[in-house]
Amino acid sequence: MNTLNSATTDRQGYAPINGLNLYYEIEGAGDPLVYIPPAFRFAGVKTFPALAQSRAVITVDLQRHGRTAHIQDRPLSNEQHASVSTGPNVFRGQEREEGEEEMTTTLAKDITVERTIPAPPSEVFDAWLDPKVPGTLWHEHDKLIFNPKVDGLWYLLSLAHRSEGTPHYGRFTEINRPRLIRHSWMSRHTLGEESMVTMTFEIKGVGTLLTLRHSGLPNEVIANAHEQGWNSILDKFRSTCVSGSHRRK
């Protein structure tokens, strides 16, 4: 296998690959190893010092990410992204060799959704934990079992979108009125993996900045779907609080 070193190639630049002008950076010298990132502006950002001692580690910005431009009419896909592994051939100007390696990872994804609500944190906090208040997560269900205390468990069944329903399960791990609520979250939409939801309630003017962070979601598609769901729930919750109906119950 041919090796890459600083004499035979630029340490960074653009490589013409499958019609893309792919931005790359190389760290270390030795047999090439292409790192296919999960997304983001990745080239040169995340380095692999141990690997770079014996390998030429090539990191890239994928299509439409970082310094690599989008190509119109070419949808982003894992197959498309994976095709950058032909990179070393282009860098070397020769055919791909047997035994050439590539690696990739999947990173758990986090999402954050914020709303400013015109009511003090204690009021917003109490409203959120009251299943009778429209717009709270706990109100939007077809069956609810709910025990909001540390190590209390919850179960929420939604019959929308699926006749047998989508059960969600979780466990409260932190309840600190009026500042923070944290609980786990799992369902078929997390592939059964335990993700974590943290809500904070901070004073902002005369109102509350509500920040919801959902972390540890297994991939980007799942993270996007949850982000959409939370946006719709928090819009409804905010409307309830704005109208004052959370006080009337």
Added chain:
Amino acid sequence: MKATANTIELTFERTISASPGEVFDGWLNPKTPGNPWNVAEKFILDPKVDGLFYWTLKTTSHYGRFTKVERPGRLQHTWVSPNTLGEESMVTVTFKKQGEDTLMTLVHSGIPDTDAGRGHEKGWNYFLNTFPEQFGRGSREVR
């Protein structure tokens, strides 16, 4: 092993030398060596209808909901984990008097037909081999 669509069903039977009531209570008592609760890294258990449980073993979290708690004959709960891909599978345990013994039958249905799903067979066998040993007069596997 029985398979429907994309799910499988696993059945385990053991004859245990104790009364159904004793076996039923032993299966739910975290102090009984050999049952799942006893070896958990962490568990929360509320064995009543619509009571929930949480059970962590080897850093894998499981959740479930009791749907039947009929001492001493029947126990049923859902079972959800990464190994079921977050789908609700169902565990039904029955305890039948058989002379002086109890025939304990555990049926786990609705498990995705994947490697991780099929792994439940090994898991339940582990518990169902150690649990009966806790009862005085010994036990044997049903053929």
